[in-house]
Amino acid sequence: MKRIWILAIALAGFSSCNKFLDTKPTDFYGNTNYYETEAQLQQSLNAIYSNLIRSELYGQVMGFNFTTTTDEVMSNRTADGDTRGLRYNYDASQVYVAGIWRYCYVGIRNINSLLENINKPEMDSTRRNIIKGQAIFLRGYYYFLLTHNYGDVPLVLRTLAINEVNIPAAPQKQVYEQIEKDMKEAEVLLKDYTSAKLGYNDVVTLTAVQSVLARVYLYWAGYPQHDASKYKDVITYCDKVINSSLHALNPDYRQVFTNLSRDQYDIKESIWELGSQGAAPGVPNKSGNDIGNFVGIQSAIVATDTSSYSSAAWVWVTRKLFDAYQVDPASTATPNKSSLDIRRDWNCANYIYSGNPRVKAARTSPWMMCAGKFRRELAPQSVRNINGVGGTYNINWPVIRYSDVLLMRAEAENHENGPGAAYPYINEVRKRAYGLMNGNVVKSFTITNQGSGYTTAPAIVISGGGGNGATATSVITSNRVTGIYLSSPGALTAGSYYSAAPTVVIGTFWTPGVTYAANTQVTNGGRLYTVTTAGTSTNTPPTHTTGASSAALTGAVFTYAGVAATATATITSGNEYELTAGLDQAGFQLAIRDERMRELCFEAVRKADLIRWGNFVNDMAEFAAYATGNGASVTATGNVNGLAGVRAVSARHVLLPKPTYELNLNKDLVQNPGW
The missing domain is CATH 1.25.40.900 (Serine Threonine Protein Phosphatase 5, Tetratricopeptide repeat)
Incomplete structure (x- = not known):
C-alpha cells in the first residue's frame, strides 16, 4: 500500500525583501504564517518527498534519460526520434539536463526553510526529531544526486534572498563532507525510527540513512575523488544495516518487483522506496509515473482488453547482460539455453505484446529483448487500463535494496x-x-526420447518431487522434441522446494470424457495421436500404431502420429550458485x-x-x-x-553539463569540461 504524499501548499515569499509593499500577505503562506503546527511541518516534508518522484527526477528522468545507454541496456530510438538524451546527444540547454538541477535545488530550498523553522511549533520532541532527521537526510541526498551528476555544485545551506544569485560551486570533496555531516546527524535523530515499526518503507528510516551513506562512501572512494579511506566507512555502515537484523533478501528475486507493481511493501528487502501517490485500495489516484514505461515490456492499451497496459519500451537489453547469467550447459533449448539464474528471464523479457487484439510475441534476440524488471502488466487493473485509457501506474522506485x-x-x-x-x-x-535460499529447485532436463510426429510444441507438466511451481516449455525441430526450456525452477516459498527429482510429462495424456478439438495432439501408451475428428473421448483409449481409431470406441477420432517424447528432470545440489x-x-x-x-x-x-x-x-x-x-x-x-x-560516448559524458539557464543566472558558475 502506498502512503499518499500530499502536496503541501506552495510556499512562497521565502525572502523578506519587499520594497514596495508594507503590508503582510494574506492570500498565501510565507514563513511568517506557516510552520505553525506539526501538521504544517509534515505537509512541508511530504512535499519534499513528492518532489523526488516527479518526472524530472525519479518519476522518469533518473531511471531513464541519462542512465539507460550503458553495457546493460541501450536505447532503441533513432536520433530523430530521441529528444531525451538517450544516445548521448544532449547539451547544456536540454530540458531534462536542467530538470535534475532545478528540482534538486527546489527540494533543497524547501528543506532549508523547513529546518530554519523546525522549532517554531509546540510539539512532541520525538516527533520533531523524526521530521528534522528525514529533512536533513534528504538535503544530503539531493546534494548526492547533484554532485555525482554535475560534479562541483553550489552548496546552499540556508534560505537565500531573492537577489542572491551568484554563488560559486563548492568543490566536490566539500559537497561530500556536507552530505556526510547531514546524513550522520540524521542517523542520530532517527535512531529508533525503523520500517519494521512503521510497516512501510517509503519514508527515510534509520537503515535507509545507513545504507545510502554506505553508497555515498563507495562513490567517494572512487573516481574522481579516489579517497580509498572511505572503503572502511562502507564496511562500517553496511555492517550497521546487516547487523540490525531488520533486513533480508526475499527468497524470490522476481517477487521483489512483483510487489512493487502490485503496491505491496517488502520492508525486509527494499530498504527505501520513493512512494507514488494513490494506487492502494480505497485511495484516490493523484498522479503516476513512468516507471515500467520507457524501461519496460512493450504493450499498448486495447480498449476491449482489460489485461492490457501501456509501455513504450524505448530501451532494449544488451547481449552482454543476457550472457552474463549462467546457463545450464546441458540445456538443448534453442535458440537460447535455459539459465540457472532466475534473474535473467525476469530482467531480459523475451516477449512483447502487440496488435489488436493483443497477442504475446516472442523475442529471441537478446539485443531486442525488453527490460523486464518493472512490469506494468502486474499493476492493479484500475491503474493500468481505465476504460481503455492508460492509468497512473503508481509503482514505487526502489532507491536502495x-x-x-x-x-x-x-x-x-x-x-x-x-x-x-x-x-x-x-x-x-x-x-x-x-532460487536456493531455502532448498533445491529444478535445474535441468534430459530428453530420453525425442519422439516423432509433433506438429506443435507440446506442453510440459512437472509434478511430484516434494515441490511445486516449476514450469517449462518445449522446443520442436523436424517434428521431434529437441529441447525443454526451463521458465521457472519452482515456487520459492517455504514448503515448495524439491527434495527429489520431479516427474516430467511431455504433452497431454488421453483422458476419458474430454472434448477434443480437431488437430489436438495427445499421448497414450508411449504413442502420439492427432485428433482428426473432434468429439468427446470415451473410456477406451486409442492403442493402434497405424491409421485412425474407431469413433465408436474412442469418441473423437484419433490418428496415430508417432512416438511420444520422454524426459527426466534434475534438481540442484545446493552449491551451483557459489x-x-x-x-x-x-x-x-x-x-x-x-x-x-x-x-x-x-x-x-x-x-x-x-x-x-x-x-x-x-x-x-x-x-x-x-x-x-x-x-x-x-x-x-x-x-x-x-x-x-x-x-557517441566521450570524456565529457562523465558529468552532465551545468544547465544553460543556470549559467545565465549565476555568473560565478563554471561549466563542466567539454561542454
Missing part, C-alpha cells in the same frame, strides 16, 4: 582485505538468484562488476558504477567493439540505434 548493501560490503571488503572474507556477501546474493573460489583481488573485483549488473540492472546505478570505477569512456568503447562483433549492428536482430548511442 538489501542486495545492494551486501554487494557494497563485498566490494569494500575485497578492497580492504582481499576476497577471502568477501565471498559470503556476494554468495548470499547469488544463492537467492539461483562464485568461483580462489579469485585474486582483481578477479574478485571483476566478479563484483558483473554481479552488480546482473542484480541491479535498470535501477539507475550502472552508469554511476562505471564512472566511479574510473574507466567509463574506455569501458564504453570496449563495449561498443563487443556489441559490433556480437550482433548489435545487424538490422534485423540487433540494436543499431543503441549502438550508435554507445559510440
Whole structure:
C-alpha cells in the first residue's frame, strides 16, 4: 500500500525583501504564517518527498534519460526520434539536463526553510526529531544526486534572498563532507525510527540513512575523488544495516518487483522506496509515473482488453547482460539455453505484446529483448487500463535494496582485505538468484526420447518431487522434441522446494470424457495421436500404431502420429550458485562488476558504477567493439540505434553539463569540461 504524499501548499515569499509593499500577505503562506503546527511541518516534508518522484527526477528522468545507454541496456530510438538524451546527444540547454538541477535545488530550498523553522511549533520532541532527521537526510541526498551528476555544485545551506544569485560551486570533496555531516546527524535523530515499526518503507528510516551513506562512501572512494579511506566507512555502515537484523533478501528475486507493481511493501528487502501517490485500495489516484514505461515490456492499451497496459519500451537489453547469467550447459533449448539464474528471464523479457487484439510475441534476440524488471502488466487493473485509457501506474522506485548493501560490503571488503572474507556477501546474493535460499529447485532436463510426429510444441507438466511451481516449455525441430526450456525452477516459498527429482510429462495424456478439438495432439501408451475428428473421448483409449481409431470406441477420432517424447528432470545440489573460489583481488573485483549488473540492472546505478570505477569512456568503447562483433549492428536482430548511442560516448559524458539557464543566472558558475 502506498502512503499518499500530499502536496503541501506552495510556499512562497521565502525572502523578506519587499520594497514596495508594507503590508503582510494574506492570500498565501510565507514563513511568517506557516510552520505553525506539526501538521504544517509534515505537509512541508511530504512535499519534499513528492518532489523526488516527479518526472524530472525519479518519476522518469533518473531511471531513464541519462542512465539507460550503458553495457546493460541501450536505447532503441533513432536520433530523430530521441529528444531525451538517450544516445548521448544532449547539451547544456536540454530540458531534462536542467530538470535534475532545478528540482534538486527546489527540494533543497524547501528543506532549508523547513529546518530554519523546525522549532517554531509546540510539539512532541520525538516527533520533531523524526521530521528534522528525514529533512536533513534528504538535503544530503539531493546534494548526492547533484554532485555525482554535475560534479562541483553550489552548496546552499540556508534560505537565500531573492537577489542572491551568484554563488560559486563548492568543490566536490566539500559537497561530500556536507552530505556526510547531514546524513550522520540524521542517523542520530532517527535512531529508533525503523520500517519494521512503521510497516512501510517509503519514508527515510534509520537503515535507509545507513545504507545510502554506505553508497555515498563507495562513490567517494572512487573516481574522481579516489579517497580509498572511505572503503572502511562502507564496511562500517553496511555492517550497521546487516547487523540490525531488520533486513533480508526475499527468497524470490522476481517477487521483489512483483510487489512493487502490485503496491505491496517488502520492508525486509527494499530498504527505501520513493512512494507514488494513490494506487492502494480505497485511495484516490493523484498522479503516476513512468516507471515500467520507457524501461519496460512493450504493450499498448486495447480498449476491449482489460489485461492490457501501456509501455513504450524505448530501451532494449544488451547481449552482454543476457550472457552474463549462467546457463545450464546441458540445456538443448534453442535458440537460447535455459539459465540457472532466475534473474535473467525476469530482467531480459523475451516477449512483447502487440496488435489488436493483443497477442504475446516472442523475442529471441537478446539485443531486442525488453527490460523486464518493472512490469506494468502486474499493476492493479484500475491503474493500468481505465476504460481503455492508460492509468497512473503508481509503482514505487526502489532507491536502495538489501542486495545492494551486501554487494557494497563485498566490494569494500575485497578492497580492504582481499576476497577471502568477501565471498559470503556476494554468495548470499547469488544463492537467492539461483532460487536456493531455502532448498533445491529444478535445474535441468534430459530428453530420453525425442519422439516423432509433433506438429506443435507440446506442453510440459512437472509434478511430484516434494515441490511445486516449476514450469517449462518445449522446443520442436523436424517434428521431434529437441529441447525443454526451463521458465521457472519452482515456487520459492517455504514448503515448495524439491527434495527429489520431479516427474516430467511431455504433452497431454488421453483422458476419458474430454472434448477434443480437431488437430489436438495427445499421448497414450508411449504413442502420439492427432485428433482428426473432434468429439468427446470415451473410456477406451486409442492403442493402434497405424491409421485412425474407431469413433465408436474412442469418441473423437484419433490418428496415430508417432512416438511420444520422454524426459527426466534434475534438481540442484545446493552449491551451483557459489562464485568461483580462489579469485585474486582483481578477479574478485571483476566478479563484483558483473554481479552488480546482473542484480541491479535498470535501477539507475550502472552508469554511476562505471564512472566511479574510473574507466567509463574506455569501458564504453570496449563495449561498443563487443556489441559490433556480437550482433548489435545487424538490422534485423540487433540494436543499431543503441549502438550508435554507445559510440557517441566521450570524456565529457562523465558529468552532465551545468544547465544553460543556470549559467545565465549565476555568473560565478563554471561549466563542466567539454561542454
